[in-house]
Amino acid sequence: MRVNIEEANNRAVSIILQAKPALTGISTAGEAVPGMRKNLILHSGPPVAWENMCGPMRGAVIGGLIYEGEAASQAEAEDLAGSGDIEFEPCHHHGTVGPMAGVVTWSMPVWIIENKRFKNRAYSTLNEGLGKVLRYGAFSEEVISRLKWMAEELAPILKKALDRHGELDMKSLISQALQMGDEGHNRNRAGTSLFIREIAPHLAGLNEDRQKLRRVLEFLHSNDHFFLNLTMPSCKCTMDPAANIEGSSVIVAMARNGTEFGIRVSGLGDRWFTGPAGVVDGLYLPGFNGDDASPDIGDSVITETAGIGGFAMAGAPAIVKFVGGSAGDAVSFTQQMYEITLTENDSYQIPALDFRGTPTAIDLIKVVETSILPVINTGIAHREPGVGMIGAGLVKPPENCFHDALEAFVNRYSE
Amino acid sequence: MDTRKITALFTQDLRIINMGLVAFADNLKGQDVEVVQMEWRPPAGGNERLIALLERLGR
Numbered sequence A: 001m002r003v004n005i006e007e008a009n010n011r012a013v014s015i016i017l018q019a020k021p022a023l024t025g026i027s028t029a030g031e032a033v034p035g036m037r038k039n040l041i042l043h044s045g046p047p048v049a050w051e052n053m054c055g056p057m058r059g060a061v062i063g064g065l066i067y068e069g070e071a072a073s074q075a076e077a078e079d080l081a082g083s084g085d086i087e088f089e090p091c092h093h094h095g096t097v098g099p100m101a102g103v104v105t106w107s108m109p110v111w112i113i114e115n116k117r118f119k120n121r122a123y124s125t126l127n128e129g130l131g132k133v134l135r136y137g138a139f140s141e142e143v144i145s146r147l148k149w150m151a152e153e154l155a156p157i158l159k160k161a162l163d164r165h166g167e168l169d170m171k172s173l174i175s176q177a178l179q180m181g182d183e184g185h186n187r188n189r190a191g192t193s194l195f196i197r198e199i200a201p202h203l204a205g206l207n208e209d210r211q212k213l214r215r216v217l218e219f220l221h222s223n224d225h226f227f228l229n230l231t232m233p234s235c236k237c238t239m240d241p242a243a244n245i246e247g248s249s250v251i252v253a254m255a256r257n258g259t260e261f262g263i264r265v266s267g268l269g270d271r272w273f274t275g276p277a278g279v280v281d282g283l284y285l286p287g288f289n290g291d292d293a294s295p296d297i298g299d300s301v302i303t304e305t306a307g308i309g310g311f312a313m314a315g316a317p318a319i320v321k322f323v324g325g326s327a328g329d330a331v332s333f334t335q336q337m338y339e340i341t342l343t344e345n346d347s348y349q350i351p352a353l354d355f356r357g358t359p360t361a362i363d364l365i366k367v368v369e370t371s372i373l374p375v376i377n378t379g380i381a382h383r384e385p386g387v388g389m390i391g392a393g394l395v396k397p398p399e400n401c402f403h404d405a406l407e408a409f410v411n412r413y414s415e
Numbered sequence B: 001m002d003t004r005k006i007t008a009l010f011t012q013d014l015r016i017i018n019m020g021l022v023a024f025a026d027n028l029k030g031q032d033v034e035v036v037q038m039e040w041r042p043p044a045g046g047n048e049r050l051i052a053l054l055e056r057l058g059r
Helices: A005-018 A055-067 A074-081 A141-165 A170-178 A189-204 A210-222 A228-242 A309-315 A317-323 A327-337 A364-370 A399-413 B004-009 B022-030 B048-056
Strands: A021-028 A040-043 A087-090 A109-115 A120-125 A251-257 A260-265 A273-276 A281-284 A341-350 A356-362 A376-381 A389-395 B016-019 B035-038
Touching: A005 A228, A005 A341, A005 A356, A021 A141, A021 A170, A021 A228, A040 A055, A055 A074, A055 A141, A109 A141, A109 A228, A120 A228, A141 A189, A141 A210, A170 A189, A170 A228, A170 A341, A189 A210, A189 A228, A228 A251, A260 A399, A273 A399, A281 A317, A281 A376, A309 A317, A309 A327, A309 A341, A309 A356, A309 A376, A317 A327, A317 A376, A317 A389, A327 A356, A356 A364, A364 A399, A364 B048, A399 B048, B016 B022, B022 B035
Parallel strands: A040 A087, B016 B035
Antiparallel strands: A021 A109, A109 A120, A251 A260, A260 A273, A281 A389, A341 A356, A376 A389
């Protein structure tokens, strides 16, 4: 070998464990996200062209263009999206992560998370809730109105409260949430509650209209997933400094765009290795079934990449009521993930496993060697644009992206 | 050749670890024999192309 893989991986693991993600502010994508442009729409997963986008991603793009005032109708938005005047790039290429369709446009508010140890930043929009929401491909009037309220009222008020509070230690909050029955991907009730506990006194201290403050608190209270858009950029800025380490086989990003699933490997630079997005095995809302489902989509799998989410399900048995399976399955999933990871997290621990650290740092070589694929839990969007969320479940990534990555890794590093 | 050790095996209760096909373990269990099933799969699921790649990494 031209490199010492073990040493390279030890370095990557050390960087991941040293991360100190903190919520430092709220801005807009146009102001904060590197490389953001007015005619650029960010989306989840590896690169995908408009003509190859799945239904929910097209729906979210349509909604994004209506939200920005660039189009007045679905037809106008579709014409514009396909005209060549609008550019599409992955969130991941801009230090950003987006759940489900992951659509980010110029004026959307974004969280700013900084890894205090390595000074890199990551961004995510604010979570809209479940059901008929943009990230699941819905773009009706209620969706656009909610997005505008979030930009005009929610984000400015939270920004003022956050300024009063000061930086929020996300590593500490995520650690606490994992000990309270969350896993940080599809169960975020504890994390959202902890966030409200931190921010509520500072909301109360603002010189703001009481009705506005009430709306903000009611929105936070009604949205168990609010914390997801904080865990995701926390995981993103945890993993980014572990990228581009010569000889490391650690997987530093996994992401799906509803058409393809992709991974990035530390020692293989910015290249995506992709395979077809999988079908989610899950529980459906009344009136929907598997025939209605869009394939696997979203950047939220950055949580599993960083050792929480599906990898921490043993600590979140209640999640099976949302994604299916039994509490025993949740424990088995976590235990299996120790087979394909390089370390146990020293901050994120699982009480039900005697406070064992979550399985962290997926090793490409171990995945191929054991044929054990990362466990991912996820929401399910309707396959048609404009409908929204129809369920949640579990999904496995396509094997071939790991096989192709291993081949590239061997070709690059073996003598 | 000292055959006492191997002969002793046939006078003791069987203690069995089964690797691979579960059917062997199930058959023994059906005869009230205690057996531990070991989760084992060939590297890379037996895929020769992948095994060759892993060998180039010294695995």
